Amino acid sequence: MTASQLTRQVPGRHDRLGRLLVDRHLRVPETPEIFAAGDTACADVGAGQVTLQSCQYAIPLGRYAGHNAAADLLGLPTAAFSPEPYVTCLDLGAAGAVFTTGWERTVRLTGKTAKDRKRTINQRRIYPPLDDAAAILAAADPDLTWAEMAS
Secondary structure (H helix, E strand, O other): OOOOHHHHHOOOOEOOOOOEEOOOOOEEOOEEEEEOOHHHEEOEEEOOEEOOOOHHHHHHHHHHHHHHHHHHHOOOOOOOOOOOOOEEEEEOHHHOEEEEEOOOOEEEEEHHHHHHHHHHHHHHHOOOOOOOHHHHHHHOOOOOOHHHHHO
């Protein structure tokens, strides 16, 4: 996995995947007029870890970067990126799924319950709302959590 080659056009430091190293507000320090998000951004998530190229990080990175770009244009304070705790949810076919939390991957759910969680992630949390301006703006809120997106 690598970042889009367009990241090479942006002056700044890059990680081994070609992602732009960003500050806690998702700004590229060497090019402060640029905010990076998704698979093009390498952001610190604490405990010596950085974001992974996954929807778990791409979605909140997009929310924060969009919020911060607009706030910057309006002369308002930007928000520090604050990701939710790291989770994994692996579909195991007919066996169900396994859902873990934390970088140590503590198993929290298995079987049908985990499979239901995986289905919710794939069918409801990843996709933005359509044709509803209020829902679209609400989904862009950087403080929105995955749990709130499912409700």
